[in-house]
Amino acid sequence: MNPALPFLELEAAPRVPVIFDGTALELPEGANLAAALLAAGVGVFRQTPVSGAPRAPFCMMGACFDCLVEIDGVVRQACMVEVTVGLEIRKPHGGDLGPV
Amino acid sequence: MDRFDLAIIGAGPAGMAAAREAADHGLRVVLLDEQARAGGQIYRDVDRVTGLRGDILGADYTDGARLTARLRAEGVRHIIGAVVWAIEEGFRLSYTREGRGAQLAADRVLLATGALERPMPLPGWTLPGVMTAGAGQILLKQSGLLARRAVLVGSGPLLYLIAAQMVRAGVPPLAMVETQTRADMARAMRHLGGAVRGWSYLAKGIGLLAEITRARVPRYRAATGIAIDGEGRAEAVRFTSRGRAQRIACDTVLLHHGVVPNTQAARSLGVTHRWRADQACFAPVLDTWGGADVPGVFIAGDGGGIGGAKAAEHAGRLAALRIAECAGRLTEADRDRRAVPLRSALSRELAARPFLDTAYPPVAEALSPADATIICRCEEVAAGTIRGHAKLGCLGPNQAKAFGRAGMGPCQGRYCGLTVTALLAEANGRSPDETGYYRIRPPLKPVTLGELAAMEDTAPDSAEQERAT
Amino acid sequence: MDTDYAIIGGGVVGLSVAWGLLSRGRTVTVLDGDDGSFRASRGNFGLVWVQSKGMNQPRYARWSQRSAAIWAGFAEELAANTGQAVPLEQKGGYDLHFSEETLHATVEKYETLKAQLDGDYPFEVLGHNALRKEEPHIGPKVVGAILHHQDGHANPLKLLQALAADVRRMGGRVLTGKTVTAVTKPDAFRITCADGTTLGAGRVILSAGLGAAQLGPSMGFKAPIRPQRGQVLITEKLPKLINRPSLIARQVDEGGIQIGATNEEVGHDDRVTQPGLSGLAAEAIAAYPALARAQLVRSWGALRVLSPDGLPIYQESAEMPGAFLVTCHSGITLAAAHARLLPDWLEGTEAAPDLEVFSESRFAVS
CATH class of the missing domain: 3.50.50.60 (FAD/NAD(P)-binding domain)
Structure with missing residues (x-):
């Protein structure tokens, strides 16, 4: 466990490869995706379409929509997704949804 | 479309307890919840927590396993990962599960949607x-x-x-x-x-x-x-x-x-809400069984007013008793007899609330934020903008929403609604009740157009997509 | 007398007229409703639209064209006065077709109207391939479209807000939270509200949308107005997907795709329904298949303010001279006309537009 990372992980779990925003990561299989990305040191999940401000998980219970990511072309809440092998995660709309 | 005697939204303490109680009286019960496992937020993932994590979390948390265990017994259809996005008259519930739309019907609904952080x-x-x-x-x-x-x-x-x-x-x-x-x-x-x-x-x-x-x-x-x-x-x-x-x-x-009732589903059904000064939030108007002013709609747990997990459990069972009686499965006398210990337990659970609510009031500067502070996270609207809307004649949040987009984003006002009401009430010199709240409409949670379109004309057969647990 | 003009209804129609009268130096008091009032002004689709209007009444097509033509100048003036842009795009709009038959039938009707308008009806027909060049995301089921060059779309909420701000800036009084219960004319007009407020006025304009149906008859109007529900959808903000608007979908300036709208005769019920949402979603996906993966974030039902023939009503009361009924379904398209042209008619100047075809005399047999 890396003490430089912002979160302490109490337990180790078998990990599977995923890709987030072009970067290969190993995340615990079956874990909550938002939590797993945070634990892996992902600090910013997306930029807002209004001002381009960075955002990351806020409520972890499916209510705030700050942890949005894109999976298979659909923008979803990372905190409502479980980690599976080979998950390809992008920023919403590939991150190219700048301020309109 | 499958039809149930009772549909319960939310598998936290209120929903789980109500499901068990109603099923024990012979009702056909369906329990829908967004999460993959029962527990709600308070007992989230309680069935998978062991060892050190359980020790850290403590006995109040691990006690939730008592409720999830009883849920697995006969009689309750628990649909996991179900995001309910519309509840219409009748009642017809539309939900999304694993990327597909589905529907079911129920004679009565119990909303056990819990709380949100203030x-x-x-x-x-x-x-x-x-x-x-x-x-x-x-x-x-x-x-x-x-x-x-x-x-x-x-x-x-x-x-x-x-x-x-x-x-x-x-x-x-x-x-x-x-x-x-x-x-x-x-x-x-x-x-x-x-x-x-x-x-x-x-x-x-x-x-x-x-x-x-x-x-x-x-x-x-x-x-x-x-x-x-x-x-x-x-x-x-x-x-x-x-x-x-x-x-x-x-x-x-x-x-x-503090936490506040999650009122989205209840508001979408037109349930009357009133400002509760003691808890500084809106709560639905309910009778002593959790019955709302929309026939057939019941609310239990923190969604009906903040009381905590144990209170939610008792309130869920009380609502279930009333629903069983309405469905002809219990006599009034039986219902009332069974309610007696629940009511006294509930009142015990709520006894410390006035002390706690007064000793730990909401943060004043977050109730009336500085002009530059963002209050709508989704649309990035600042408090000063809402005050400006009041000067343009906005008496309530729906007019302000039209002017400045607060509440229009994907969270649908969950994290700005109370703030906008407070700001407008303060600026217009009106009460929160006079100021009102956002008109909540489907979808309660975003749903893809593809899922919606797939539900056109032929109501999908929900049975083939459910993984009952 | 408290005010030259009392305007009952503070939506886009009432505020546009108020703005026009204030520009001419009149004193104006607007009586507006509450947060929960039916407000077509915040539920509409936002088109500034010419095509398909007035198929049976060329004067209506002409009136819409006049308003569309002066809309940009009106929006610019509002923006300059308030410091807030009123987004408007007028680079044409589509009528999308899923069958050759409906496309050809519509083109025939447009040709007839075009002749009646002395050829001033600039549209062209795009086949699927030509349309695809303009709209790369168009779906294979769309056989073609009529592109009308006088069409466009605006941000109707920014228009509403700019009007609310500018009417106040020009000295207009806006009283909020008012429900008008009676209008009498013992001598000057006297307006009474449910909360006890009273107001004296030289003239009264009834622009209360659906509310005019209740109040109108007491003021000598027929006011044969009914609600018609339109359900509307809007998606999450998306990268540019749709170039020009159509009646099916448009991409708003904030990025979301707005999808509309149902036409339902359900009285004052403004709820949305799953079948309504599903039908609209299916049609939008047929037009733009990429929308299948877009998230619907909001939907609403709004009530159109419809006269029996769908045309506006501009009528002075015979019983109460000085009282005018101003109502229409296309308050956004006609906002510029109501602000810039209608005041001449209200004031009876030389420049008054001829609005006789929009009078209530057309509803002689009621």
């Missing part, structure tokens, strides 16, 4: 690294994660619980920035007599504080002028306490100043 708009609260204290709890319960360098900010017992859990895990918070004052505690003392009936809450609180004190976690009280600093993410919390300016560097900020 919105806490402070400067910098949208920065990555800032989360609700509830989020911190969920990270621990579901994923065994604890923030290493965290500052806890706000007021209320949950802050002490999470701080104590962090102490137990060996990563105590860097500091607790608390906003309650001695005057709040003095005011609360007049409720102490009533609270004695809820002594177990007070005893637990004292125990948590002792753990925090032993670990020498710095506590700053009566904090004001709170702001979160950071370029691109949270780097420090700034505030003033007892006349001294403070700045504490950190990686994570956990915010909390």
Whole structure:
């Protein structure tokens, strides 16, 4: 466990490869995706379409929509997704949804 | 379309207890919940938590397994991962599961949708690294994660619980920035007599504080002028306490100043809500069984007014008794007889609330934020903009929404609604009830157009897509 | 007398007229409703639209064209006065077709109207391939479209807000939270509200949308107005997907795709329904298949303010001279006309537009 990372992980779990925003990561299989990305040191999940401000998980219970990511072309809440092998995660709309 | 006697939304303590009770009286019950496992937020993932994580979380949490175990017994169809996005007359429920739309029908609905963290708009609260204290709890319960360098900010017992859990895990918070004052505690003392009936809450609180004190976690009280600093993410919390300016560097900020009923589903059904001054939030108007003013709609648990997990359990069972009686499965006499112990247990659970609500009031500067503070996270609308809308004649949040987009984003006002009502009420000199709240409409949660379109004409057969547990 | 003009209804129609009268130096008091009032002004689709209007009444097509032509100048003036842009795009709009038959039938009707308008009806027919060049995301089921060059779309909420701000800036009084219960004319007009407020006025304009149906008859109007529900959808903000608007979908300036709208005769019920949402979603996906993966974030039902023939009503009361009924379904398209042209008619100047075809005399047999 890396003490430089912002979160302490109490337990180790078998990990599977995923890709987030072009970067290969190993995340615990079956874990909550938002939590797993945070634990892996992902600090910013997306930029807002209004001002381009960075955002990351806020409520972890499916209510705030700050942890949005894109999976298979659909923008979803990372905190409502479980980690599976080979998950390809992008920023919403590939991150190219700048301020309109 | 499958038809049930009762559809329950939310598999937290209220929903689980109600499902069991109703099924025990012979009702066909369906329980829908967004999560993959029963428990709600309070008992999130309780069935998978063992060992150290369970020890850290404590017995109040692991006790939830009692409810999930009973849920697995006969009679309740529990549809997991079901995001309910519309409840229409009849009742017809539309939901999404694994990327597909489905529907079911029910004679009655029980909304057990729980609570949301009270919105806490402070400067910098949208920065990555800032989360609700509830989020911190969920990270621990579901994923065994604890923030290493965290500052806890706000007021209320949950802050002490999470701080104590962090102490137990060996990563105590860097500091607790608390906003309650001695005057709040003095005011609360007049409720102490009533609270004695809820002594177990007070005893637990004292125990948590002792753990925090032993670990020498710095506590700053009566904090004001709170702001979160950071370029691109949270780097420090700034505030003033007892006349001294403070700045504490950190990686994570956990915010909390109470929870409020999640009223989205109830409002979408047209249930009347009233402002509750004692809890500084809107709550649905309910009879003593949890019945709302829309026939066939019941509400139990924190969604009906904040009472906590145990109170939710009792309220869920009370609602189930009434529903069983309505469905002809219980006589009135039987219903009332069974309700007696539940009512006294419920009243015991609620006894400490007035004391706690008064001792730990919401953070004043988050109820009426500075003009520059963002209050709508989705559309990035600042408090001053809402005050400007009032000057343009906006009496309520729906007009303000049209003018400035607050509440139009994907969270659909969950984290700005109470703030917008408060700002408009203050600016217009009207009460929260006169000011009102957002008109909540389907979809209660976003749904893809593809899922919606697939439901055209032929109502999909829900049975083939469900994985009942 | 408190005010030259009392305007009952503070939506886009009432505020546009108020703005026009204030520009001419009249004193104006607007009586507006509450947060929960039916407000077509915040539920509409936002088109500034010419095509398909007035197929049976060329004067209506002409009136819409006149308004569309002066809309940009009106929006610019509002923006300059308030410091807030009123987004408007007028680079044409489509009528999308899923069958050759409906396309050809519509083109025939447009040709007839075009002749009646002395050829001033600039549209062209795009086949699927030509349309695809303009709209790369168009779906294979769309056989073609009529592109009308006088069509466009605006941000109707920004228009509403700019009007609310500018009417106040020009000295207009806006009283909020008012429900008008009676209008009498013992001598000057006297207006009474449910909360006890009273107001004296030289003239009264009834522009209360659906509310005119209740109040109108007491003021000598037929006011044969009914609600018609339109359900509307809007998606999450998306990268540019749709170039020009159509009646099926448009991409708003904030990025979301707005999808509309149902036409339902359900009285004052403004709820949305799953079948309504599903039908609209299916049609939008047929037009733009990429929308299948877009998230619907909001939907609403709004009530159109419809006269029996769908045309506006501009009528002075015979019983109460000085009282005018101003109501229409296309308050956004006609906002510029109501602000810039209608005041001449209200004031009876030389420049007054001929609005006789929009009078209530057309409803002689009621």
